[in-house]
Amino acid sequence: MNLLATVVGKSLKEFTRERMVIFWTYAVPLFFLAVLPMMYGGAPAGVVSGLKGGLSLTMVTFLVMTAGQSNLPGSIAMDTERGLYLKMASMPVSPWKESLGRIIATWIFSLVGAALMLSAGLLYGAVFNGSLTDILAAAGFSFLTAVASVGVGLIIASLVKGESAATHTGVAMTLLTYFLGGMALPYTSLPEVLRVFARLHPITSANASMIFLLEGESYIGYNPLGAVQVCTTVASSLLVLAVGVALYSHLCWRR
Amino acid sequence: MNDKMTSAIVVEGLFKSYGGLDVLRGVDLDIGRGEFYALMGQNGSGKTTLISIATGTSPPTRGRVEIHGHDVVDEPEEVKRIIGYVPQDNFSSPALTGRENLVYFARLFGLTKSEANQVAGELLERMGLAGDAGKRVSDYSGGMRKRLEVATALLPGIEVLFLDEPTTGLDPSARKDFLGTLREVNEEGATVFMVTHIGEDAEVASRVGFMDGGRIVLEGEPDGLKERSGLQNVIEVETPFKGKEVASVIRAFSVDGKLQETGEGYRLYCEEPEEAMPRLVRALDGVGCGAERIEARAPSLEDVFFKATRKPLRG
Numbered sequence: 001m002n003l004l005a006t007v008v009g010k011s012l013k014e015f016t017r018e019r020m021v022i023f024w025t026y027a028v029p030l031f032f033l034a035v036l037p038m039m040y041g042g043a044p045a046g047v048v049s050g051l052k053g054g055l056s057l058t059m060v061t062f063l064v065m066t067a068g069q070s071n072l073p074g075s076i077a078m079d080t081e082r083g084l085y086l087k088m089a090s091m092p093v094s095p096w097k098e099s100l101g102r103i104i105a106t107w108i109f110s111l112v113g114a115a116l117m118l119s120a121g122l123l124y125g126a127v128f129n130g131s132l133t134d135i136l137a138a139a140g141f142s143f144l145t146a147v148a149s150v151g152v153g154l155i156i157a158s159l160v161k162g163e164s165a166a167t168h169t170g171v172a173m174t175l176l177t178y179f180l181g182g183m184a185l186p187y188t189s190l191p192e193v194l195r196v197f198a199r200l201h202p203i204t205s206a207n208a209s210m211i212f213l214l215e216g217e218s219y220i221g222y223n224p225l226g227a228v229q230v231c232t233t234v235a236s237s238l239l240v241l242a243v244g245v246a247l248y249s250h251l252c253w254r255r
Numbered sequence: 256m257n258d259k260m261t262s263a264i265v266v267e268g269l270f271k272s273y274g275g276l277d278v279l280r281g282v283d284l285d286i287g288r289g290e291f292y293a294l295m296g297q298n299g300s301g302k303t304t305l306i307s308i309a310t311g312t313s314p315p316t317r318g319r320v321e322i323h324g325h326d327v328v329d330e331p332e333e334v335k336r337i338i339g340y341v342p343q344d345n346f347s348s349p350a351l352t353g354r355e356n357l358v359y360f361a362r363l364f365g366l367t368k369s370e371a372n373q374v375a376g377e378l379l380e381r382m383g384l385a386g387d388a389g390k391r392v393s394d395y396s397g398g399m400r401k402r403l404e405v406a407t408a409l410l411p412g413i414e415v416l417f418l419d420e421p422t423t424g425l426d427p428s429a430r431k432d433f434l435g436t437l438r439e440v441n442e443e444g445a446t447v448f449m450v451t452h453i454g455e456d457a458e459v460a461s462r463v464g465f466m467d468g469g470r471i472v473l474e475g476e477p478d479g480l481k482e483r484s485g486l487q488n489v490i491e492v493e494t495p496f497k498g499k500e501v502a503s504v505i506r507a508f509s510v511d512g513k514l515q516e517t518g519e520g521y522r523l524y525c526e527e528p529e530e531a532m533p534r535l536v537r538a539l540d541g542v543g544c545g546a547e548r549i550e551a552r553a554p555s556l557e558d559v560f561f562k563a564t565r566k567p568l569r570g
Contacts, residue, residue, distance in 0.1 A: 006362040014350045017391075083344035087407070090310040090340035090417075092332060093363050 003093065007101025008108065014075055015067075015109045021074075024171075025066045026113050029059040030120055037124070049127035054211045054219045056121025057138075058183050060114045061145050061207040065177060067110040068149025070170030072102065073157035076252060077166035080157075085253055095249040103150045103245075110146055134213040141206040141213070141233070148202040148237040154244030158251040177203055187221035195222075202237040205229060262321070263288040263415050263446035264309065269318035271304050271469075278304045280469035282318070286448060286462075288414075291441040293449045293457035295560055296466035297568060302450040303343070305466070306419050309448070310340040322415055339408025343419040345400050349393035353384050353403050356392060360407040378406040382436065398429025402436060409440065416440065418449045422456050434459045452568050454557035463556060467564040477556055484562050486554040488528045493520040493548040494539065501544045508535050515561055520547075522561075524554070 015021050036055055040048045079085060088098065118126075130138070152173060160166045178184050180194055181204030190198060198204045199222075208224040217223055224233070266284035270277065278301045286292045296302045307313040309320045311327045311334055319326055325333040347356045354375050361371035379385045382402040392400055401421060408416050418437070422430045438459050441447045449460065457463045458477050465473040475483065487510055494501055502521065506514045508531050509523035516522075525531050528551030539546050557568045 002362055002365065002367070006359060010348065010351065010355075010359050013355065014348060017350045079346075079348075081344075083342040083346040084348075086307070086312050086342045086344075087340060087346045087360075088363065089312040090335060090338060091360075091363055092335040092365060 008105045011105030029063045052126035056126045063113045064110045065174040068153045072153035074167035076157035078163040095253045128214045130214045138210040138213045141209040144206040144237040151240030151244035154248040158247035205233040265321040291447045291460045293460035301469040339413040340417045354388040415446045454555045484559040
């Protein structure tokens with residue numbers, strides 16, 4: 001617990017004290033949330049509130065992706081560049097516990113942003129439908145996006161050298177996922193190959209599941225809650241995380 | 256045979272290869288408890304590789320290293336409890352304050368929150384950073400940051416310090432202060448193993464080793480090394496240009512007929528510099544190459560290193 005709490009505290013301080021991290025993680029999705037609904041002009045009020053709800057959830061996922069896929073590898077790469085891992089490798093520190101501390105810090109940072117995003121969405125007129133069970137299930141899917149995002153982030157941190165390169169690779173991954181995975185454009189308008197991508201990608205399928213649960217199928221264009229689809233989403237999220245932690249423990253902790 | 260009770264660091268037959276390239280080629284060392292040992296060598300001579308094996312951050316290809324009788328490969332946890340490592344780069348977090356950084360490393364080391372806070376306060380005081388403890392490290396000077404990082408290697412229980420090129424990037428004043436601090440730490444009982452390519456830094460050590468081509472080629476006390484080298488005074492000449500003719504003129508004044516080329520001119524060893532320097536200036540004038548600067552000084556460890564290896568410590 002001592003080590004975990006220490007690493008979580010240090011990572012959170014570094015995230016929250018860096019203005020650019022706050023801007024790109026919290027402010028950019030908030031900006032999208034404020035601007036994109038302007039394109040809904042002419043739609044019935046009931047539909048617009050649902051669209052805003054779906055957009056709020058998508059922006060939560062966008063934020064979670066940015067934190068996990070960009071902020072996390074950026075901070076790891078910076079620590080690698082300045083020799084922190086050499087220092088830690090000479091100390092009685094477990095790489096697994098240290099990586100868990102970084103992951104938890106990223107999740108806490110994402111959770112705060114998600115609360116901020118959903119509050120802003122509600123103030124902006126977003127409506128979420130669904131029972132308590134649906135809300136809990138949606139929270140579970142949102143957690144899966146966080147699981148997969150930090151997995152991707154750890155993979156990037158392990159394979160890409162340099163803070164700038166790691167951060168930008170993470171941003172590129174986030175944008176590609178957002179634009180190609182049915183988050184920016186309706187699933188029904190995607191070509192077949194991208195529909196397959198959207199269903200197989202753990203983050204886009206989990207995002208679709210959240211919106212399906214809280215807004216309905218018409219806002220997503222397919223049912224992502226079939227047994228096979230849900231199992232695929234859960235398994236691929238966990239797999240990405242496992243690969244990320246394994247790579248991180250071996251490649252970032254120099255031996 | 257080494258004595259486990261009195262040896263702090265024992266290195267026996269250490270080899271390290273990277274992709275077929277032998278970086279360490281049979282290093283043997285025995286450093287006593289409380290010693291201040293400086294290892295000098297050119298970049299690429301294997302100094303950092305040796306320190307990374309000794310601190311357990313890289314495994315050896317062959318051979319062994321013991322710290323206070325504990326093998327670094329077989330007993331890494333015991334070793335990690337008694338060593339403090341300060342890598343060459345600035346590893347402290349610039350986003351955290353000096354105090355937060357120290358508390359972070361103290362807690363990584365296993366101290367409780369209250370112990371870590373207490374130790375951080377004491378170390379900040381000891382390093383002369385108490386007044387800046389609440390400042391973010393991004394606002395620290397290079398010297399302050401290095402002192403903070405050395406403090407992370409002075410946590411309770413640590414008995415052996417490993418420092419890799421600790422004065423890199425420090426201005427002369429900060430370097431002097433920093434080396435003074437290291438000397439104090441050593442006098443209080445800690446064993447210090449410092450890697451450097453700066454001769455002046457090594458002067459503070461009680462024993463110095465020269466590393467070349469993956470081996471320790473010479474060891475001894477700083478003054479003893481200079482004495483044994485048989486080097487006389489050193490003359491350094493700066494010339495507007497270099498060439499065979501100029502070198503030949505200067506070489507004639509060298510006691511051993513050898514000449515070392517430096518960035519701006521040449522370095523030679525001479526028995527009576529006061530008498531030789533005016534003649535050397537006249538000789539250079541004679542070939543149309545007036546000396547821009549000429550000075551004599553006592554030989555340094557860098558000169559001794561050059562004599563032992565025929566390689567300049569710094570390009």
